[in-house]
Amino acid sequence: MDRKLELIDLKKAxxxxxxxxxxxxxxxxxxxxxxxxxxxxxxxxTILRLIAGLEQPTSGRVMINGRDVSRLSPGxxxxxxxxxxxxxxxxxxxxxxxxxxxxxxxxxxAEIKDRIREVADFLGLHxxxxxxxxxxxxxxxxxxxxxxxxxxxxDLFLLDEPLSNxxxxxxxxxxxxxxxxxxxxxxxxxxxxxxxxxAMTLSTKVAVLxxxxxxxxxxxxxxxxxxxxxxVAGFIGSPQMNFLQVPxxxxxxxxxxxxxxxxxxxxxxxxIVLGIRPEHVHLAQGQNEPILKGEVFLTENLGMHDxxxxxxxxxxxxxxxxxxxxxxxxxxxxxxxxxxxxxxxxIHWFDTTTGDRISNxxxxxxx
Amino acid sequence: xxxxxxDAIISKKPRAKIGRKIVLPMAIALTVxxxxxxxxxxxxxxxxxxxxxxxxxxxYFPTRYTLDHYRELFQRxxxxxxxxxxxxxxxxxxxxxxxxGAPAAYALARLRLQGERWILAAVLIVTLFPPILLFLGxxxxxxxxxxxxxxxxxxxxxxxxxxxxxILVMRSFxxxxxxxxxxxxxxxxxxxxxxxxxxxxPMTIPALVTTGILTFISAWNEFIFALTFITREDMKTVPVAxxxxxxxxxxxxxxxxxxxxxxxxTIPLVLLVLFFQRRIVQGLTAxxxxx
Numbered sequence: 001m002d003r004k005l006e007l008i009d010l011k012k013a014x015x016x017x018x019x020x021x022x023x024x025x026x027x028x029x030x031x032x033x034x035x036x037x038x039x040x041x042x043x044x045x046t047i048l049r050l051i052a053g054l055e056q057p058t059s060g061r062v063m064i065n066g067r068d069v070s071r072l073s074p075g076x077x078x079x080x081x082x083x084x085x086x087x088x089x090x091x092x093x094x095x096x097x098x099x100x101x102x103x104x105x106x107x108x109x110a111e112i113k114d115r116i117r118e119v120a121d122f123l124g125l126h127x128x129x130x131x132x133x134x135x136x137x138x139x140x141x142x143x144x145x146x147x148x149x150x151x152x153x154x155d156l157f158l159l160d161e162p163l164s165n166x167x168x169x170x171x172x173x174x175x176x177x178x179x180x181x182x183x184x185x186x187x188x189x190x191x192x193x194x195x196x197x198x199a200m201t202l203s204t205k206v207a208v209l210x211x212x213x214x215x216x217x218x219x220x221x222x223x224x225x226x227x228x229x230x231x232v233a234g235f236i237g238s239p240q241m242n243f244l245q246v247p248x249x250x251x252x253x254x255x256x257x258x259x260x261x262x263x264x265x266x267x268x269x270x271x272i273v274l275g276i277r278p279e280h281v282h283l284a285q286g287q288n289e290p291i292l293k294g295e296v297f298l299t300e301n302l303g304m305h306d307x308x309x310x311x312x313x314x315x316x317x318x319x320x321x322x323x324x325x326x327x328x329x330x331x332x333x334x335x336x337x338x339x340x341x342x343x344x345x346x347i348h349w350f351d352t353t354t355g356d357r358i359s360n361x362x363x364x365x366x367x
Numbered sequence: 368x369x370x371x372x373x374d375a376i377i378s379k380k381p382r383a384k385i386g387r388k389i390v391l392p393m394a395i396a397l398t399v400x401x402x403x404x405x406x407x408x409x410x411x412x413x414x415x416x417x418x419x420x421x422x423x424x425x426x427y428f429p430t431r432y433t434l435d436h437y438r439e440l441f442q443r444x445x446x447x448x449x450x451x452x453x454x455x456x457x458x459x460x461x462x463x464x465x466x467x468g469a470p471a472a473y474a475l476a477r478l479r480l481q482g483e484r485w486i487l488a489a490v491l492i493v494t495l496f497p498p499i500l501l502f503l504g505x506x507x508x509x510x511x512x513x514x515x516x517x518x519x520x521x522x523x524x525x526x527x528x529x530x531x532x533x534i535l536v537m538r539s540f541x542x543x544x545x546x547x548x549x550x551x552x553x554x555x556x557x558x559x560x561x562x563x564x565x566x567x568x569p570m571t572i573p574a575l576v577t578t579g580i581l582t583f584i585s586a587w588n589e590f591i592f593a594l595t596f597i598t599r600e601d602m603k604t605v606p607v608a609x610x611x612x613x614x615x616x617x618x619x620x621x622x623x624x625x626x627x628x629x630x631x632x633t634i635p636l637v638l639l640v641l642f643f644q645r646r647i648v649q650g651l652t653a654x655x656x657x658x
Contacts, residue, residue: 054550075556087551091569101555148555158554 003030003065005051005156005188010060012046020046022212023060028188028205035191035199038209039235044192047209048158051190053077064155075104080149081158084165086141088133088148095129098148119151122181139170146181157182157189163198175201196236200224208232230355233275233348239307242281242322244274245352253349256313260290260342263349263359272358273350278307280346281324284339292340294322296332306330310338406633412626413437420622436623437631446631448601449608454635456518456593456604457586460525464582465575467526468533473567475534476541477549487535494531498524502591509596520596521604525589529582536581540574576643584636605632 005028012021020043028034036044049055051062053074061070069077080101088097095116102112120126123143133141142162149157162178163171179202182189193199199206200220208215208223208231216228227233233241246253253260253272262272284291294310301307305325312320324340332338349358412420416433419426440446475483505524514520544567552562593604603611609628612621 049550052550052554054553074550074553075558079554081551081554083547083551085545085547087545087547089548089552089566104556104561 003155003187004028005190006061006063006066007047007051008061008063010047010050010062011058012043012050012055013058020212021050021057024209024214025060026207026214026217028190030186030188032205033182033189033191033203034205034207035193035203036207036209037193037196037199037235038215040194042209043212044194044209045160048081048160048190048192051156052079052081052158077156078152078154079156079158080152080154082145082149082160082162084161086133086145086162086165088141088144090133093130093132094125094136094144097133097144098151101148101152115151115153116147119147122150123147138166139174142166142174146178150181150185154187156187157185159189159191161193162191163193163195178202196238200236208235210235226357226359227275227348228357230273230275230350230357233350237277237279239278239323239325241275241277241348243350244320244322245271246274248272255290255292258290258292260344260347269352271352273352273355274342275348275350276322276342276346278323279325280343281322281326281340282343283326283330284341289341289343292322292342294338294340296336296338297334299332299334301328304328306332308332308338310340312340409626409629412622413630415623417623436627439624440627440631444608444612445601446608446628449603449605450631450635452518452602453587453604453606453632456521456525457583459518459522460529460586461579461582463522463526464529464533465579468530468578469537469571469575471530472534472537473541473563476538477546487538490531490534494535498528499591502595505592506595514596516597516599516602518602521586521589521592524592525582525586529585532581533578536578537571537574540571544570580640580643583639587632587636 007024007026010021010024011019013019020041022043024043024047026034036047038044046055050057053062053069053072057070061068063069064077064079088094089100092100098116098119099112102115107115120129123146125140125143125147128136128140128144133144136144142165145162149159163174166174175198182202191198191202200223203220205217206220206223207217210231216223216232218226218228223232223236227236230243234243244255246255247270248254248262251262253262253274255274260274292312294312296308296310298309299306300309302325306328307323308326308330309321309323312322322340324338326332350356351358411427411429413436414432414434415426415429416431416435419429419431474480475486480486501524509515509520514523548566548570549562552566557566587604588606589604590606590610593607594610597603597607605628609625609632612624612628
């Protein structure tokens with residue numbers, strides 16, 4: 001049978017005013033890796049806990065493999081979860097930790113042994129089997145926690161920021177490991193993180209959340225190339241996208257002395273938000289592109305590139321900041337003037353009040 | 368902000384060294400002597416001959432030793448019996464306090480109860496209540512329930528007096544216990560009772576031992592209730608028995624047996640704490656979550 005997870009109009013309210021999850025509907029199919037991404041407090045962990053059954057939804061349903069599990073206890077949902085703190089039982093050995101879920105489900109002893117051996121092979125845990133969690137390093141604990149989930153062969157994997165307690169180098173390593181590990185799993189995976197790199201590299205689908213609302217649900221590359229709202233555009237991508245609120249009329253936006261044509265068919269009020277990623281701004285080379293003159297006031301060396309911040313004046317004389325990723329040694333000193341080109345196809349337009357994307361080319365639909 | 372010049376730092380160093388090498392150990396030694404002197408005095412008195420105890424000037428460190436005082440406690444008086452009585456009462460009230468207090472503390476820490484603050488305030492008020500004020504009322508209760516000369520007459524009040532402390536200490540312990548572990552257990556498929564017994568309880572043992580020792584000590588040392596509610600000679604506890612040691616005549620104070628009784632009454636507590644100390648420390652260093 002196909003394995004899948006569906007959330008139908010899921011809502012969680014603690015009080016009428018505190019509503020961390022607001023009517024979320026989404027589904028995750030077999031073999032899909034969904035990441036719930038958002039700043040802290042956006043409700044992503046609460047959604048995960050609702051799926052796990054550790055919290056009860058105020059309304060809405062959680063369906064696993066077409067079965068409504070909203071009223072079932074976590075243990076009866078056949079899910080496995082990896083916690084941010086790993087949550088290994090401190091008084092049990094690694095072996096007992098991994099075996100605990102299987103033992104409770106009355107799996108035959110021989111099968112438990114086989115399955116654990118298989119998982120231990122997979123993750124290289126054999127020498128650690130008799131140790132207690134306190135005798136393990138952070139990375140090892142993390143792998144034991146993953147093993148405890150894998151050995152269960154559940155209908156659904158839930159991962160709650162499993163990498164956030166690792167140091168930067170190890171995190172990169174384990175991230176790659178996780179991708180391979182869970183890539184070979186059939187069950188759908190729901191992963192919670194606030195780290196956009198993890199979301200982009202691991203997932204087949206990303207759900208960006210803010211304030212309890214689902215902002216966009218799409219493939220990672222689409223989220224990057226066609227952000228649905230200004231929030232998503234600002235949250236995904238580092239350094240952050242430049243946003244310039246500029247005046248406009250029916251066909252054009254006016255950035256200082258420069259006129260940039262708006263997408264056709266869009267009807268807009270007096271002003272509009274122009275968004276462009278720093279990596280898409282480049283030095284003017286006389287092509288047929290909108291060019292803005294800016295006064296450089298900060299150059300940060302990122303190693304591969306320079307991150308150059310420049311001040312440009314808009315029509316009313318207010319200063320606006322634009323950051324651009326430029327080749328190293330582009331030779332700007334503070335105070336020098338740079339001609340920055342904004343390629344039209346890389347410009348995103350957003351509604352000033354709602355933050356919604358304004359576009360005549362709809363995003364390539366998600367698979 | 369003041370600027371500290373390098374030479375100022377250097378000139379300070381020797382003084383700091385003297386402080387650490389001489390003043391600090393001396394201060395520690397003085398503190399230890401100050402605390403231990405009365406106990407040491409009792410210990411020495413309990414092994415002195417009667418002549419040395421009464422000698423003027425004082426014999427601080429005797430040259431002759433005797434175990435007569437201890438022998439007297441066990442041969443002429445049923446001191447072993449007193450110790451057993453104390454042990455029964457103290458163990459029973461400790462177990463009862465933990466058995467009732469720990470679940471209460473868990474509920475207060477984990478459930479979102481209505482009026483939780485009022486419950487906690489009520490619990491706290493009980494700790495502020497002087498037991499001596501309860502005493503007369505309790506006497507009536509004991510008489511009414513005909514619990515006089517029954518261990519229960521001591522076990523129940525001792526448990527009640529120590530419950531608030533148990534609840535407060537255990538509650539703060541449960542609050543710092545990572546909730547993730549319980550969530551993980553639920554996802555793993557543990558039922559709530561099994562989760563409590565197999566996951567929460569093993570992690571709680573250090574805290575149980577710590578609060579248990581406090582309850583035990585307070586029950587072991589209690590005097591007034593034990594004096595009033597128990598009149599049968601063979602059911603008396605150590606503090607009462609010790610206080611009732613008398614000489615052959617009203618003018619004789621049996622310093623030796625008194626000192627011996629003090630030492631005997633203290634030793635079980637010392638052993639208990641020493642035995643469990645390791646456990647407490649071990650428990651505190653176990654790594655459940657990220658290191």
